[in-house]
Amino acid sequence: MKPVIGITSEYGYEDRKKFNRVLTTYTDVILEVGGIPLIIPIVNDKKTINKYLDLIDGLLFTGGEDISPLIYDENPIKEVVDISYDRDSMELELFKRAHERKLPILGICRGLQLINVALGGTLYQDIHAQLPFALGHVSTYDLSGGYHSIEIINDTILYDVLGVRKIDVNSNHHQSIKNLGNDLRINCFSKDGIVEGIESIKNCSFILALQFHPEEMVHRHREFINIFEYFVLHCM
Numbered sequence: 001m002k003p004v005i006g007i008t009s010e011y012g013y014e015d016r017k018k019f020n021r022v023l024t025t026y027t028d029v030i031l032e033v034g035g036i037p038l039i040i041p042i043v044n045d046k047k048t049i050n051k052y053l054d055l056i057d058g059l060l061f062t063g064g065e066d067i068s069p070l071i072y073d074e075n076p077i078k079e080v081v082d083i084s085y086d087r088d089s090m091e092l093e094l095f096k097r098a099h100e101r102k103l104p105i106l107g108i109c110r111g112l113q114l115i116n117v118a119l120g121g122t123l124y125q126d127i128h129a130q131l132p133f134a135l136g137h138v139s140t141y142d143l144s145g146g147y148h149s150i151e152i153i154n155d156t157i158l159y160d161v162l163g164v165r166k167i168d169v170n171s172n173h174h175q176s177i178k179n180l181g182n183d184l185r186i187n188c189f190s191k192d193g194i195v196e197g198i199e200s201i202k203n204c205s206f207i208l209a210l211q212f213h214p215e216e217m218v219h220r221h222r223e224f225i226n227i228f229e230y231f232v233l234h235c236m
């Protein structure tokens, strides 16, 4: 049986219309590795969230807006401009319930930040405003190739998956992890020490989360497909 993978969506606004939308790169890559993608709209009703959880075998938290700093007990600095109250509250509830059910979870970009905050961690609200030594992390448009390198820590899920200590990844984020959430460990860093990936500690249910976008790289750099194959295998 192919596993059903829930994929979180974002609001999109066009021509005075409001959409629940998901980039095709997420749904395509899940299809490519043998999963059935199920797009989950932003719904703030606990019963409906539970019903979605009944339908899925794994959950992918996608990229998008900043998470409201109020959730980790800070007020926003001026660089935080794009937030979604509905998406934050829905995804926090979805994560909490999925984690209780021990569903395998993959987080990408905002998804990594959401998981960290949901488990009690905090974020740098803007890397370049708060960490003057940081190198570049906000490249836009072409995410199909590497922008900066990362160093992968031995004996982590990510090392198991990619099998190398160093690899180039894309980068399109202005926030990053400050304090790590509970039951998480760091699996890779960029050269300037920014956390680029986290995962669950041993003997906890499967969580893998990445600050970069492997779904945008899989066609030019085939090795990144391993991340999705490994995840979907865990959802069987």
Ligand code: MN
Pocket (backbone or CB within 6 Å): 136, 137, 148, 170, 171, 172, 173, 190, 194, 196, 211
């Ligand atoms: Mn980066």
